């Protein structure tokens with residue numbers, strides 16, 4: 158994943174999408190692909206089968222409420238989601254997504270996004286554009302102190318660089 | 327300048343005189359706890375990629391609980407990987423199948439006031455009852471901590487919940503938290519710390535205080551906190567941690583709180599949260615009579631010794647209703663042993679309860695006690711998200727150990743006060 162702008166179709170859901178529907182516990186010991194195939198199943202059984210690489214996940218308040226399991230954002234990444242937008246995030250989900258290199262943007266105008274709308278999301282600039290109408294949506298940029306980490310592809314590759322170059326600490 | 331308890335704890339951990347909410351600081355981690363799901367099986371490959379050893383094996387605690395109630399090839403393999411990684415990395419603090427991590431961690435003397443702790447689980451907030459700052463984090467973030475011993479934190483503002491009065495008979499700390507979930511919602515404290523204070527907290531025993539900080543997670547809080555006092559010192563001593571003072575771990579008198587909520591504990595009725603969110607809480611009367619097929623007394627939230635005592639008060643000398651299964655999974659092996667010695671376990675079993683291993687089990691929808699399609703259960707757990715305890719079409723109500731026990735006897739949701 159990179160921090161380049163992404164263009165994709167929106168999948169739009171409501172408030173309080175929890176980690177149990179994103180990453181069902183029944184598959185916690187299964188390989189990630191198996192769990193990802195059941196991502197969101199309890200809420201929208203069609204999602205995992207129909208989502209395409211490059212799509213964008215949009216939710217209301219408190220996206221990712223619940224468990225600390227990072228399989229929640231990992232399932233979305235495995236299914237090809239390239240950015241998540243929400244009016245607000247549950248704190249652990251937010252950090253998990255960014256640590257995995259998945260841009261998660263706080264976007265107050267998610268109500269103006271419809272299912273299937275094509276969006277262009279620029280995580281560095283913090284802009285979301287409706288491609289069909291050209292409309293700009295209100296969105297916050299990624300926190301500046303995390304941009305180098307996310308640009309490296311997430312915390313693990315970021316730390317690998319740091320440990321490979323002790324002088325760069 | 328006056329500081330809250332949360333600010334003091336973060337300031338110490340980042341080596342500063344003071345911090346202000348909103349600042350981003352880097353904290354030194356005193357202790358890192360992981361379990362079998364978030365732990366070695368996920369950390370090992372990440373640390374290998376990073377190319378760093380564990381920064382300080384003595385500061386790591388591994389507690390297996392998530393896949394303990396079941397036994398199949400996959401969970402046994404996770405247990406093996408967990409054990410092997412602990413040995414290979416010189417981590418002596420490995421507790422296998424000794425109970426649920428948030429209960430075992432303090433029980434084995436790992437917590438004390440003033441510490442900055444990270445836990446690979448969202449209910450790590452529980453430890454805040456001991457006056458330490460404990461935040462839940464995901465596995466990648468934990469790998470970062472394991473490699474560096476550090477983590478960035480945005481200094482949180484504090485929402486203070488001031489409790490007055492004493493809980494009535496048949497009412498528990500769980501009811502306070504369900505009421506709060508209803509009042510401010512499951513993101514009512516998002517990014518903030520919830521500090522519980524006031525005379526109503528001072529009189530609350532330690533296991534009940536742990537319910538408050540445990541379920542701070544349900545309010546979206548970064549963590550829950552309670553300033554330590556004489557009761558905390560006594561509880562710590564029982565866990566082998568001997569301290570003679572809790573200074574300086576309390577908020578300053580003039581500290582600024584973002585929000586204050588006053589609750590009169592004496593006025594709280596038993597609460598029940600309807601599916602599929604803790605914030606769907608209401609006084610038990612609103613759901614009384616709803617038929618159930620299962621009652622579950624388990625989880626870090628609701629199966630400590632104190633919770634088993636509550637349940638036994640209702641169940642002793644009574645029988646679980648026909649058509650209802652009652653499962654009891656004590657939160658830790660040590661507490662289960664005390665429960666047996668006290669005669670609680672026989673009383674529960676005589677009533678028809680089936681005892682389960684001290685593990686997460688059905689709380690995360692794994693092992694015995696999982697709900698089948700369309701079934702309705704009532705549980706002492708913290709969360710009732712759709713499908714969490716079993717089939718996506720099952721439904722879970724949340725309540726205190728008193729209310730769950732009373733409902734098991736009645737065969738439907740029931741007010742425990744009628745059973746005292």
Ligand code: SF4
Pocket residue numbers: 391426427428447449624625626627685686689690707708
């Ligand atoms: S008992 Fe439930 S809430 Fe507690 S740690 Fe285990 S899965 Fe999480």
